[in-house]
Amino acid sequence: MQDPRMEDELVIASSPTDDGISCWDLHTGAEHLRYKLCSSPPHGLASVAGRFLASSQLRNPKSSASGTILYWSWNKPQPEVKSFPAEAIKPLVSNSQGTYLAGGGVSGDIYFWEVATGKLLKKWHAHYRAITCLVFNDDQSLLISGAEDGCVRVWSLFLIFDEVRRAEAKHLFEYSFNEHSLRVTDVKTGYGGCNAIIVSASEDRTCKVWSLSRGNLLKNIVFPSIIDAISLDPGEHVFYAGGRDGKIYIAGLSAPGASNSSYGNHIIGSMSEHSKAITCLASSADGFLLVSGSEDGMIRVWDTRTRNITRIFRHTKGPINNVLVIRQLQNTSPRTSNHTLASPLRRHGAPLPSPLEKFVNSADENAYVKVFINPHTTSNQHLDSSYITVQTMENQIKELQQQGSSAAAEVDVERLKSEQQRSLQMIQQWKTMYDNLHQFCVDELLDPSHPGISSGQPM
Template sequence: MGKEALVVCGEQRKAGITVWDLETGDVLLRILTSGSQPHGLLCLQNRVLVASQLQKDRPFGCGSIFFWHLNKIQAARVSYPMEAIGPIASTRDGVYLVGGAPSGNAYIWEVTSGRLLKKWHAHHKPLCCLTFSHDDSFVVSGAEDGTMCVWLLISLLHTEDPQCGGSVPSLQNWSEHCSSITGFVSVSGGFGPALLSSSLDGRCMVWDLVSGRLLQNHVFSDAITAIAIDPGEQLLFAGREDGKIYVNALDLGLQENQITISEDESGVLFGHEGPITALAFSSGGSFLISASEDCTACLWDVQSWQLIRRFTHEKGHITNLIVIPKSSLLATKENQGLHLQPKFSKLEKTCQLSNAQTGIVTLLSGYNFHEGHPSATYSLSSSLLNKQILDTEHGRTPEMIQVKIGTSIENRLWIFNMTKHINSINQHLQSRVIDMVHHRLVSDDAMIVRRRRGKAKTGDLQENQESPS
C-alpha cells in the first residue's frame, strides 16, 4: 500500500482528477477541469492517464479523449473523435484502445500511431461498459439494454476496408441481463477465459467466453452498480445502490451446471451513504478501495474488513477510480531513464488506408517528454528497419524500441494477410477436390451403367445364339 496511489475523477469537468497517497492520504496531484462518465478513466502501462469526456453542453453531444503524463497537470494530447466516447478500455500492453459511443458504435485505435483501425455498430443502445479479456484475445461490450457481445480482437484489426464501417460478427451475444450493464471483470479462471458481469437488474453473472456458457449467477435484492474480485479470484465484491458492498465466495473451478448464489450467502461492508460507483483492489490484494456518490472513497483491510481511511473528493461524486504505482508520479531524470514514457498520437476521426501493403511502416509522432512537443514523423522500409534493429541491438534507445514496434506491427499485418491468403487457397483446393470427387463419382456411375448395358446386350446375344432356330 505504501508504494501505491489512488486516482479518482467525477463526471463533471469541474470535479477534476485527484491523486492521493494510498498510505498517508496526502494529495499528490490534482488535474483541474476534467470529468468522465463511469468506465471512462484508465492508465496506460501505469504511465499515462487517459480519460474520455462528454461535452453535453455542446451540440450533437461532442466529446474528447485526454492523455496526461502522470507528473504533469497539462494534457499531453487531446483527441476529438467523430462522436462522443463514453466507456474506454485498453490492452495490457497499451497498444490498442477501444471506445464506445451513445449511438451504439464502437471504435478501436492503435495508440502509438493514433490510427483508427475499425469502427463498427456494436449495439442498438448506448454502450456503457468495455473490457478486454484476461489474455487480450477478446473485446467485450455491454449496453444500456443489458445486451453483451464478445468480439475477437483479430477480427477488429482487419483493416482492408478503408471505411472501417459496417458490421463485425460477434463470437457471443448475450441478453440474459434485463437492465443496464454496470461492470465487467475479466477472469483467467482454471478452465479458460471468463467474464464477470453486473447489472442494474441485481445480478452478477460469470460467463465462459469461448463456449458462451453461464457458469454462475449471483442474485441480489437491489441494483448492482459496481463489481470487483480479489487478485486471487476467490471473492466477489458487489456494490449496490444503497451504499452496501456485498462479499460472496467465487468458486471458478470446473462446473458442469450453472450455480445460483443468493444474497443470504453474502457478507456486507458498511461505509457509504450513497450508491457505490467503483471498486478496485491494491496490487497485492490486501486492500479494497470503494467509491460512492457520497463524494468519498474508502480504503478497506480485506483480512479484518475494517475501514482504514476515507478520502473526500470535494467537488462532486466519484465515477471512476484506479490504483497505480506511486513511482509513476516521479519526475526525476533517473526515473525517466529507467522507464521510457509510452508513445501516443492524436486519435484519428476516420479510417485511413494502411501503408502495410506497400511494405512501408509509418512511425507517427510520439510525444517528447522533455521538450513538450511532437517529434518528427518519418517512414522506414522493412529492410532498413531490420538493419537498424541489428545495428542497435545492444543499445536501449527510444529510437530502437520505436523501430522494433514498427517492425512488429508490420509483421503482425503480414501474418494476418498471409493467413487470409492461405485460407483462400485452402478453400479453393477444397472446392477443386469436391469437384473432382463429384466428377469421378459421375464417371463411375456412367461406367457402371455402360457395363450393365453391355452385359445385358451380351446376355441377349447369348440367349439368341443358344435358342433353337
C-alpha cells in the same frame, strides 16, 4: 512507516461534475497532484500503462457529437492533448502495454486506436445502444463490452483485424450474452485467457458469471439493490458488488447455491459505510485492499480480510464515478521525499503521443495496417520503445533488406527463434497436461475403492 518491500500503488479518482482527477498513495495516504478539467463518464478514466492518464469527456450528455478525449502527463495539472472523436465516447480502456486504446460510442460503435500514432485502426458496430463498459481480458486477445441494450459481447481481436476471416464470418463477436434485461453497468474478467470467467452487473439487480471457454452462463446472483460496480478478487473465490443502497456485497464464486446470508444465494456478507450509492470499485494488486468510490464524494479503503476501513480519501465536492488502483514503476520512480513520488514522466519529460484520429484512414493514405496482438507478459523494465509501432519496425526491416545488410537477417532469425521457443513451451505444457491426465486415469482404474473394481462389474 511503509514496508520497503511493498509496491507503490496509486489511487486515482475522477468525477462527472468537472471536479478533476485526484491522486493518492494507496499505502501512505500522501496526496499527489490534482488534475483539472475532467468530467468523465463512468468507466471513462484509463491509465495508459502507467505512462499518462486518458479520459473521455461528455460536456453535453444530450449531444452525441460533444465528446472529447483528454491526456494528462503526471507532472502537469492541465490536460496536454485533446482529441475530438467522431462521436461522444463513454467507456475508455487501454491494453496493459499501453499500445492501444478502445472506446465505446453512444451509437454502439467501438473505436480502436493505436496510441503511439493516434491512428484509428478499426471501428465496428457492436451494440444497438450506447456502450457502457469495456475491458480487455488478461492476455489482451479479447475485448469484452457491455451496453445499454443489456447485452455483453466478446470480441476476438484476431478476428477483428483479419480481413479474410472477418468477411467470411456470420458475425464479428465470439459470444453474445443476452440474459440481462436492463443496462449493463460493469464487466470484469478473471485470469486464464480464453478460459477465464466474466462477471457482469446490470440495473436488473443481478450479477452473472459467464464461462469464456464454453460460452454459457455459470451463475445468476440476485442482489437486494442495483449493482453499479464490481471487483473480482485476484484469487477468484469471491467478487465485490457495489450497490446503490451504499453497501458492498460479497458474493462467493465457489460457494454452494445456498447461503447463510440473509441477502440471498451466493451472497456471503456485506460491508457498509457509504451514505450514498457506490459507483466504482478497484482492488490492490494483492487483493488485500478494496477501494470504493461513492456519490457521497468519499473514497474508502477496506481491508478485505477484516472488512474494516483502513483509510478515507475525499475528492473535492463532487461525486466519484471512477476509481483506479495502478502500480508505480519501481525502477523509474524513486521516492524523493515523504510526500512526493517522482514519476518517469516527471524525470525524463517523455512527450505525450499525438491526438486520436477521428476517422479510419483510407487505403491510399495507409497501404496497410498490421496490428500485433501479443499475449500479456510482465516485465520489470519500462521501455519507451513500446511506442514504436509494428508498421514502423517492419519498415525498418525492409530498409535493412534493401541495403543488403545482415542486420535484417538477424532480426528475422531472432523472431523465428522466439516463435520456436514459444512453440516448444506450448508443447511442453500440453505434454505435462497429458501426463497428469494419464496418471489420473491410471490411479482411478487401479484404485481398489473404485466401484467398478470392488464389485467385479465391467467398467
